[in-house]
Amino acid sequence: MDWGLNTLLSAGAARLHEDGRIAALGAGGMFRAAGVLAKQHRLRRAEERLRAKADHYQRLIGGRTALAPRLETKHGVLSDEISAIATRRSNLNTALAWAAARWAVDQAVAAGASVIYVEDLRSLEARHMGRTVNTRMSQQIRGQIVDRMRHLGAEVGIAVVTVPARNTSRHCPRCLTPLRHRKAPDRPTTPGWKWAVCPGCGWQGDRDHGAWQRIASRGLVHQTRTMTDRTTGIMAIRTIVDTLEARAVIATTAVESSRRDRSKTGSTRRQTGRPAPRRRRAPSPARLQGLAGKRPEGHVHTDRPGLPRAAHRLQGVSTISTPAISRHRPRGAARGAGFHRHAHATPPRWEIPCPDTTPGMESFS
Incomplete structure (x- = not known):
């Protein structure tokens, strides 16, 4: 498991074979919590602004005695708002910690x-990254996630071990260069350093994917x-x-191609320009001859009663009618029947009688 800012967790699986070779199982996955972190x-x-305002009121209360009661009331209201925001932050952190821990344990299972x-980040310092990034890194709930991960892992018999984070995102997972x-190649206009390229072996990929491979290989050796x-x-x-770190590399596996050889070995088979239509294998049952004549054989069921014609359906005043001039008319449709039995328009004004307000009027003269 590798930590990130917007991508909270990047994880993947690796296997240590008997000959000492380490192989990565799949490309890994990510636990993205950008929306929750933005809300945090x-x-x-908001809490910092309210605390600054509350401190200002506290200084005014100590300096002016005439406005002290009114300022104390405002200070009490701000204190209640600060407590409510702190409770919301605590609940949000708890929910996020449980969700991330459950995702990590489910991936391991x-x-x-x-x-x-x-990855253990207690030995690292966020230097030369700016005040904003340092604040965002300090506000992460990594400790809560690891504690809950240990709790959920113990239920299924999976151990949780912390690994030093030195140079996990700096060195190549295959050759340690x-x-x-x-x-990133898919975001050429976005500044950043998300994409990593190895000048030694030519490996390239997301830096978080390379980091979890380095963490897995380091822990296994x-x-x-x-x-x-x-x-x-x-x-x-x-x-x-x-000496152990020199062997903490992910072995390169040859990609097995599942494509079959499609090279031409003979003449091309002749294909008909128009395929034969599908026909019913058994003839339709005999029916009595009606006014419309016998129905030709086809795919229509003969044992089901047909729907009533559109002109015979119940039509209301508000039913949308078929246009009088139309080149295209569906099969079975009739003029004035509408294009759908459930399509209705607003009733016209002449259908709704206007209330008579004459008896209620009186003259003021």
């Missing part, structure tokens, strides 16, 4: 995994370095061994 940021900004390796980050806290029972990999 709006609530945080579907892949048949026995352990979940999560430093990556070059650039704009450092299994013997996993430590368990006696008091809390939290499992983590504290340090990285260079």
Whole structure:
């Protein structure tokens, strides 16, 4: 599991074979929570503005005694609004943490995994990224998600281990060469560094996908370095061994093509320009000859009663009629019957009698 800003979680599955080779199972997935995170940021900004206003009122209360009662009332109203916003933020964080943890555990169960390796960001510092990005990273609820992930993983027998996050997004998951980050090819006008290209082996992809592959391979080769806290029972990999890190690479698998050979080996089969129509294998049952004559054989059922003609249906005043001049007329339609039995227009004014208001009028002269 790799963390992100807008893409909260990027995850995938990897398998360690007996010969020491690590293979990635699939392309992985993402847990996007941009809408919820944007709402969190709006609530945080609203709470910051209210707290600044409440502090200003508190300073005015301490300086002026004449307006103190009125300012204290306003300060109490602001305090209630701040408490309500704080409660909304707490509930939103709790719901998001449970949703992300459940998604991660469900992905592990579907892949048949026995352990979940999560990136540990406590040793990292958000430097040279700007005040806005630093604030967004500090407002993440990664700790709550990991705690709930451990709780849900224990129910299904999956361990959760934290892995150091050093150079997980910087090095190539296949050859450990430093990556070059650039704009995504599907978004050439959007600035950023979401796309990574390896100058060594030529691998390229989303930097988050490369990061979860690095985290998975690092956790699998450092299994013997996993430590368990006696008091809390939290499992983590504290340090990285260079000799083990050199083997933490994803092996390249040859793509097996399922396409068959379509090269021409003989003459092309002659095809008719117009295929023969489908006909009923058994003749239609005999019927009495009516005014319309015998129905020709075809695909229409002969044992079902036909619908009444459109001209014989009940037509109201507000039914939309068929245009008088029309080149196209459907089969079975009649003029003045309408194009649909449930299509109605607003009744005309002359159908609704106007109320008589004459007796109620009186003269003021």
